[in-house]
Every structure is written in C-alpha cells, then in structure tokens.
Amino acid sequence: MxxxxxxxxxxxxxxxxxxxxxxxxxxxxxxxxxxxxxxxxxxxxxxxxxxxxxxxxxxxxxxxxxxxxxxxxxxxxxxxxxxSAQAGLPAGRIAVTAFPTAAVAFAPALARGLADHPGMTFVLRQTRPGDGIRQVQSGEADIALVDDWTGKLPEQGPAALEFLRLQRDPLLLVVPAGHPMADPARPVDLQALREESWMAAPAGEPSRAAVERLLDTVGGARPVPWEFEGLHTILSLVARGIGITAVPALALAADPGVAVRAIPGCDLAREVYAVVRRASLRRPSVEVTLRALYAAAREPDPGPPRND
Known part of the structure; x- marks a missing residue:
C-alpha cells in the first residue's frame, strides 16, 4: 500500500x-x-x-x-x-500567500470576514512573484493572490488550479501633494512630466515594465527611473516630494499621503486573481476565505482618482 x-x-x-x-x-x-x-x-x-x-x-x-x-x-x-462540506462549519488552518501590495490591501477585509469563524486558524504571508502558484500546487498554501500584466496567466496555469478573477488594478499617476499636477483641475500631461525624477521598481519587476511602457508613450528618449525595492518605499519617497511614479491602484491602500491621478488614454492594468486547488474548492474554510476576498475586491477605494 x-x-x-x-x-x-x-x-x-x-x-x-x-x-x-x-x-x-x-x-x-x-x-x-x-x-x-x-x-x-x-x-x-x-x-x-x-x-x-x-x-x-x-x-x-x-x-x-x-x-x-x-x-x-x-x-x-x-x-x-x-x-468538510457535510460538516458545514469552517475549521482548521487556512494559509494565504499574496504579493506585497495585495497583502496590505486585502488583510483588513480578510481579518473582518474571518473573525466570525473561531474554528479557523488563518495565516497570511507575502511572497515573491511566481512563488504563490507553486506554493498552492505543493499544498504549502491554500490560496494565492497573484497578479498578471499579460492577460494570459489563467490559460498558462496548471490544470489542477482554479484562477478566480478578483479585480482589475489600473496603473495610476502618483505625485507629491504639493506638485502642480496634484491639482484635479489641471489636466494630466505626461509630456510635461518628462524631465521629472521618475521612480520605479527594479528592472525585471512587472510594475517596472508597466512604467516603462507608459513612458514610451511620451515620445523621445524614455526617462530612466531611479530604482527602489518595494512600491511602498517608492510611495513614501513621493510623499516626501522626492519624485513621481506610476503604480497600480492596490499599492495605494495604505494611504501614503500623495496625490493620485488617473492617466487619460492609459489602459495599462494588471488582473488580480485568487488561485486555489480545484480539489479544495468545496472546503468550507476555503469558501469563506474566498467570499472575504471577493468582498474586499468590491470595496471602493478610499480616495478614488479623478478623471479629467
């Protein structure tokens, strides 16, 4: 045997x-x-x-x-x-991994949504790109929050996994609160921002590639951003007036004290998915966690950007 x-x-x-x-x-x-x-x-x-x-x-x-x-x-x-579904009550340990901005953005709703289930033990960990899917495959995690800038991730994923779309996360312009472009009455003009000190994640990061695609639309030689590890680090520098950036909306969940503007004509965005093993979908603990994630994805942003 x-x-x-x-x-x-x-x-x-x-x-x-x-x-x-x-x-x-x-x-x-x-x-x-x-x-x-x-x-x-x-x-x-x-x-x-x-x-x-x-x-x-x-x-x-x-x-x-x-x-x-x-x-x-x-x-x-x-x-x-x-x-477990016959027993009906969510119970046991549930482990969720998430890319850093999703971990910050979804943690409050997950904590609220699972508070009424004392039989559950909940773990939320941050993970590097690519690790979440592997951890769900191996059983190290029950659910992974992953992002996809390509639009092809669900079709390329392992057949044993289910990719559940949570939301579209658009790229937004972020400037210091005292910056001229922070004025909502002033149209966003990327050309006027060419000579600004742009900041972005290191080369190879998906969000860096999105910023470079955005800057390619300005024309001329692409500005070379300063590199910093972590979007929250970048946002803290913008808040101090050191430079400007463009980040996905989820990165703004921590209310970094910056001015946020929608970018006219920009369709750059990532899709956010919850990845789960198909075999575990009927587990009550997985079901209630997924419901909490869906609820979090539907919550309005506390400070939505204004289109001009």
Missing part, C-alpha cells in the same frame, strides 16, 4: 528536482526526505530514484508514479473537502 504522505514528497521532488529543495519547501531535513522516499520505493517495489553521491533524479517508474501522485492527492483532497 502506498502511503499518501510519501506520495506528496515524491510529487514535490518531481517539481523541485532535488532532495534539498524538497526538504526546504516542506520543512523537513534532507535526511528525512531521503528516508521517506526510500520507504516509498520499498512500498512500490521498484526503484523510483537514481541516486549518486551528489544528486538524485527520477527513474522512468518514478516519473510515472509522480504524475499519478498528483491525481491521487487531488482525489484525496476532494474527498476531504466533501466531508
């Missing part, structure tokens, strides 16, 4: 490619992972890993079983979700 816990380790090894990475992801020691995979080999009665002194990789049988392991784990989770 194959043990489900060991199948999970095998599936994770197939994703990570090494015993050390598998151990780090799941909170085990490399020795424990190696021992459990060896026990799974004894249960399967065929070699699942080719081991050398420095590395290990799946055999053909190991790859076939790892592929089946994903199906088996999904069926087990689906069965558990059905049993």
């Amino acid at each position: 194959l043990e489900v816990r060991r199948l999970r380790l095998l599936a994770e090894f197939a994703r990570r490619g090494s015993i050390a990475a598998t151990a780090a992801a799941l909170g085990y020691t490399p020795s424990a992972v190696s021992q459990q995979l060896a026990a799974l080999e004894r249960e399967a009665r065929v070699p699942l890993l080719d081991r050398t002194a420095r590395s290990a990789e799946l055999t053909d049988a190991g790859r076939r079983l790892a592929a089946r392991a994903g199906e088996i784990l999904a069926l087990v989770e689906s069965a558990e979700a059905e049993l």
